[in-house]
Amino acid sequence: MFRRARLALLAAGVALGMTVTGAAGAAGASSSAAAAASFPNVVVPVPVSETANGSTFTLASAATLTADDANVGGYLAGILRASTGYALPLTVGAAAPGTIALSLSGAPATVGAEGYQLTIKASSVLLQANSAAGLFHGVQTLLQLLPAQVMSPAKVTSVAWKATGGTILDYPRFGYRGAMLDVARHFFTVAQVEHYIDELSLYKVNYLHLHLSDDQGWRIAINSWPNLATTGGSTEVGGGAGGYYTQADYTTIVNYAASHYMTLVPEIDTPGHTNAALASYAALNCNGVAPPLYTGTDVGFSSLCVSLPLTYTFLDQVVGELAALTPGPYIHIGGDEASSTSQSDYTSFITKAQQIVGNHGKAVMGWHNIAAATLAPSTLAQFWDTTKSNSALAAAAAKGTKIVMSPANHAYLDMKYTKKTTLGQNWAGYVDVNAAYGWDPGNYLSGVSASAIAGVEAPLWSETLVTSANIDYMAFPRLPALMELGWSPESTHNQTSFDARLGAQGPRWHAMGVDYYKSTQVKWPSGS
Ligand code: TNX
Numbered sequence: 001m002f003r004r005a006r007l008a009l010l011a012a013g014v015a016l017g018m019t020v021t022g023a024a025g026a027a028g029a030s031s032s033a034a035a036a037a038s039f040p041n042v043v044v045p046v047p048v049s050e051t052a053n054g055s056t057f058t059l060a061s062a063a064t065l066t067a068d069d070a071n072v073g074g075y076l077a078g079i080l081r082a083s084t085g086y087a088l089p090l091t092v093g094a095a096a097p098g099t100i101a102l103s104l105s106g107a108p109a110t111v112g113a114e115g116y117q118l119t120i121k122a123s124s125v126l127l128q129a130n131s132a133a134g135l136f137h138g139v140q141t142l143l144q145l146l147p148a149q150v151m152s153p154a155k156v157t158s159v160a161w162k163a164t165g166g167t168i169l170d171y172p173r174f175g176y177r178g179a180m181l182d183v184a185r186h187f188f189t190v191a192q193v194e195h196y197i198d199e200l201s202l203y204k205v206n207y208l209h210l211h212l213s214d215d216q217g218w219r220i221a222i223n224s225w226p227n228l229a230t231t232g233g234s235t236e237v238g239g240g241a242g243g244y245y246t247q248a249d250y251t252t253i254v255n256y257a258a259s260h261y262m263t264l265v266p267e268i269d270t271p272g273h274t275n276a277a278l279a280s281y282a283a284l285n286c287n288g289v290a291p292p293l294y295t296g297t298d299v300g301f302s303s304l305c306v307s308l309p310l311t312y313t314f315l316d317q318v319v320g321e322l323a324a325l326t327p328g329p330y331i332h333i334g335g336d337e338a339s340s341t342s343q344s345d346y347t348s349f350i351t352k353a354q355q356i357v358g359n360h361g362k363a364v365m366g367w368h369n370i371a372a373a374t375l376a377p378s379t380l381a382q383f384w385d386t387t388k389s390n391s392a393l394a395a396a397a398a399k400g401t402k403i404v405m406s407p408a409n410h411a412y413l414d415m416k417y418t419k420k421t422t423l424g425q426n427w428a429g430y431v432d433v434n435a436a437y438g439w440d441p442g443n444y445l446s447g448v449s450a451s452a453i454a455g456v457e458a459p460l461w462s463e464t465l466v467t468s469a470n471i472d473y474m475a476f477p478r479l480p481a482l483m484e485l486g487w488s489p490e491s492t493h494n495q496t497s498f499d500a501r502l503g504a505q506g507p508r509w510h511a512m513g514v515d516y517y518k519s520t521q522v523k524w525p526s527g528s
Pocket of ligand 1: 299336337367384412414425461462463
C-alpha cells in the first residue's frame with residue numbers, strides 16, 4: 001500500500017511539478033533504500049514542499065519535548081501522551097532541543113506568519129515557525145505523519161510510533177480559511193462548539209464563524225436587550241428548547257478558538273432572518289406587533305424595520321456589546337435572503353450597518369448580497385451562490401472588496417452528499433467529496449481576479465442537524481477538502497492524489513470516534 005501511495009504521489013508530483021523528490025532526486029544516492037525515499041501521500045492539506053531524507057523517526061518512551069510556546073507544546077504533549085502512554089516531559093523555553101523541539105527561531109521568512117518548517121531525522125524532530133500559530137499548524141502535519149492511532153484518546157500499545165524522515169516547508173495560499181457553524185437553527189452547547197474547534201484545527205482552519213441569530217433563534221445574551229436571548233433563544237427548528245450563550249460562555253468560546261489559533265467571527269444576521277429578534281421586542285416591528293416565535297425552516301419572510309430609528313439603536317447596542325467581547329477584526333452582519341426588505345431599504349440599511357460596525361472599531365463581513373450597497377474598503381463579502389458570476393460582486397471586487405468563497409454547490413457542508421443522504425438539504429445540489437474539492441477559489445467567479453480572494457469558508461447550516469455526530473457526518477470528509485483548497489498551492493491540485501490523502505484520514509477519524517461519511521469516491525484503507 002505504501003508503494004502504491006508513493007507511486008501515486010510521484011506520478012502526481014511529476015504531473016504537477018511538485019517538490020516530492022526526496023533522496024530520489026539526489027543523483028548517486030548511496031543506497032537503493034535512500035534512493036526510493038519519499039513522503040507517504042497522507043498529509044491534508046498537502047504541504048507546499050516535502051523532501052524525504054531516507055531516514056525514519058521513531059518516538060521512543062524516553063523521548064522529551066521542548067517548546068518555545070507553552071500552549072502549542074502542551075497541545076502536542078496532550079495528544080502524544082494520551083495515545084502513546086509515554087511520559088514525554090515538556091520543557092518550555094529550554095536551551096537545548098528535546099527529541100521533539102518546537103522552536104520559534106530559525107524558520108525561513110518564506111513560511112510567513114502561519115507557515116512552518118518541519119525537519120524529521122532518525123532521532124529528532126525539529127519544528128520551526130515564526131509564530132505560535134505556525135507551530136500549531138506544523139504540529140498538525142507532524143501528527144498526520146505519525147500512525148493514525150496517535151489520535152486515539154486512549155493508550156494504544158500495539159503501534160510503533162514512526163514517521164518518515166525529511167523536510168517539509170509549508171505555508172498557506174490564503175489568509176482566510178474558515179468554517180461556519182449555524183447555532184441558530186439548532187443550538188449547540190459550548191462543549192459542542194469546542195469539540196468542533198478541536199476537529200477544525202486538525203485541518204489548519206483559522207477563522208470560526210458562528211451564525212448567532214436567525215428566524216428560529218437568538219443565541220447570545222445582549223445586556224441592553226435581554227429578551228433577545230431569553231425569548232428569542234427559547235426555541236429552535238422543530239420546537240425544541242433552544243438555548244443561548246451567556247457573555248461568559250461566548251468569551252469561553254472566543255478563548256478556546258484563540259488557543260487553537262482561530263479567530264471568531266460572530267454573525268448577527270440582518271435585516272432579514274430576524275424573526276427571533278422581532279418576536280422578542282414588539283417595538284422593533286414596523287406595526288408594533290411582535291410576531292410569534294418561529295420553528296420552521298422557511299427563509300426570507302422577516303425584516304427589521306428599516307425606517308424605524310429604534311432599529312439603529314438596537315443595532316448599535318448589539319454590535320457594541322458584541323464588538324467589546326470579540327477580539328477579532330470582523331462582525332458579520334448577514335445580509336442574505338432579505339426578500340422581505342425592499343431593495344432601497346436594503347441598501348440604506350447595509351450602508352448604516354457598515355457605519356455602525358465601523359464606529360465600534362470593527363470591519364463588516366456579510367453575505368455577498370451586501371454588494372448591492374456601496375461597500376467600505378474594509379468590508380469582506382462572502383460569496384454563497386451556485387452561479388459563477390455576480391456582476392455586483394465583481395464590480396465591488398474591482399473597487400477593492402475582498403471576497404471569501406463559499407459557493408453552496410461546493411462549499412456548503414449542509415448539502416446532502418448523494419440523494420441517499422438523510423441529513424441535510426439539496427437546494428444547491430448534491431455535494432460529494434469530489435465536488436467539494438473540484439474547484440479553484442482563486443479562479444472561479446468571472447471577472448474577479450485571484451487577488452480579490454481572501455480565502456475559503458465551509459458553512460454548516462443546522463436546519464437538519466441536532467447532535468455533534470450529525471455535525472461530524474456532514475463536515476467529514478468535506479471540510480478537509482475545502483481546507484486543502486484554502487491552504488495548499490493551486491499547483492498541487494489533483495483529484496486522484498487528494499482522494500488518496502483523504503483516505504489516509506479515515507483511520508484517524510476512526511481513532512477519534514468521528515462518525516464520518518464513507519464516500520464511495522474515496523478508497524478508505526483498512527482501519528478506517
Ligand atoms: C441559505 S446561504 C441560507 C441559509 C440556509 C441555507 C441552507 C445563506 C447565506 N442563507 O439561511 O440555512 O441556505 O442551506
